Amino acid sequence: MLYLPLSDNAARQAIDATAIFQEWRVAQRDASRFSGGMYFKREGDYEYLVRTRSDNRQQRLGRRDPTTEAQWAAFTQGKQQAQERLTALAQALREAERMNKALKVGRVPTLVVDLMNELERSGLAPYFTVVGTHAMYAYEAAASVRFQAAALATQDVDLLWDVRKRVQFFSTMGQLDTSVLGVLQRVDPSFRRMEGQLESAINNRGFAVDFLRRMAQADDPHPVRFSSDEDDLWPVQAKQAEQFLQAPRYEVPVVSVTGRMALMSTVKPSIFVAFKRWLSELADRPPAKRRRDRLQADTVQRLLDESLLLDIATS
Template sequence: MQEISPAVARQYIDAIAAFEAWEEAQLEATQVRGGMYWHAGPPSAPEARYLVRTTPTGAETSLGPQTPENQAIYERFMQRKRNSVERMAGLKAALDQHRRLNRALRVGRVEPLVVSLLARLADTQLSPHFRVVGTHALYAYEAAAGVRLDADALATRDIDLLWDTRKRIQFATQLARVGSSMLGVLKKVDSTFRIRKSQQYTAVNKEGFEVDIIRRERVEDDPHPIKLSDDEDDFWVAQARRANVLLDAPEFSAVIVATNGTMARMTTVAPATFVAFKRWLAAQRDREALKRRRDELQADAVQRLMDEYLP
């Protein structure tokens, strides 16, 4: 374990500030998506005008005839939209600059594919339905602590996404808005992702990188089995032992940086939960010995982060 240099720390802090401002701007931009316009009245009253609110999908809602109140609504909306566009453009330029600086100073060491996948989940507003669990969570902890963990603790070629079955209806609604299967969401990042026929909770790309989607063990009214969409080729989510512990745990979030300088927010479980869960895994005699040793290594590393760096 090694602390990052002051120069890298300064750049990371500045990059986070720009990224978080971008997140806020994106949230504000959703409030002015679509548009407004004045619609001419019927032939019997051609001088009349009606305010219409449009959505990005083309749906329209009439807000009523032109009145001082509706005129004020229209002007406020258009001003907010102009401000949003201007702010987003400025922050995009700032993020591009930070991406170049991140790369030049070697701020990040996460595989770019991982950052791109997390960014895609955020862009499609699907990220609230998932938590990153397993080895990749270490990148969030080390970023927040300002250190570099030993490479042995981070070695992996897959990412585990814990899907929240409690929000399955909201998830299905949002996925329908995206107009894609879950596999389709991944394929927008890397078109070579395919569902493994022998392990249908896993998608693998041409380079062997895997995305596993897991869920808590069935409780109450959880349906089983669960497929993430009606698409013929999509994830069948696998039950994972004691995943309810990870689902119910406090949330931990940090901005991670890829080796190419790009950034994304990773949401995972609180470090204390990670440590306890890894120690439990390491004690399971039916688990492979190599994995149990790595579980202990990772638990020890995160415990040290908690003792020395994390609040």
């Protein structure tokens, strides 16, 4: 058997938890629109409506009058409602995650889920795509099945950096005032850059995060380090990576062994299958890896053939 279906109880819980998780994300976005504050500030003989931002920037919106008073009232009410909804959904999500653990809904390594969430919090998620073996967890979740362990055995996760978005990426990194390695260390302080492999960071348990990029094109910087920090990581060129960047992202909520949830952005199943077929035919690739590549391709293709997995990107 290439895979087994989730139990009925686990499948129902996965559906319910996914709905809550998605609504919580919407509530987060809504609440972010009201970040900072709004108040009236007196200057001389007049009062002005001032909007403050989370980064301490201020914007004067106009003198106090019926229009700015209505603007202040709408903002104050909207912020309160958005925060109340976010608080309620956060509580519902915590309960859903407890049930996820009790019913064994997920089995994504906790470190991977924590990494996905940290990239999201840092604003770096749009620049990275999960490729390689860990994409299988997204397909598993989307199809409500469990793959055989041999198809998932790996001690590293591959993240493809979208060099096409480098201007926005470096702007975000500047605002964070840290390195990509520093972001990893928020998840696990033991992460260090691997000796002799500048694209990889490894923790004390031997789990590695590898950063890839497409083969350099005419206007691509190469080589490139993620930040000015001398200890930061240098994404390595990867063959076939361009096809991943050209395809729409395939986004699926996934669940860790502890019940925690995160949004995983990866590639369409059909692209994954084609890539794994290509890898399995490389003569210089170790035989054990080629066998696993074939197993992964066969497993995902079977789900597509049986319509348990849809080859439709979510964004």
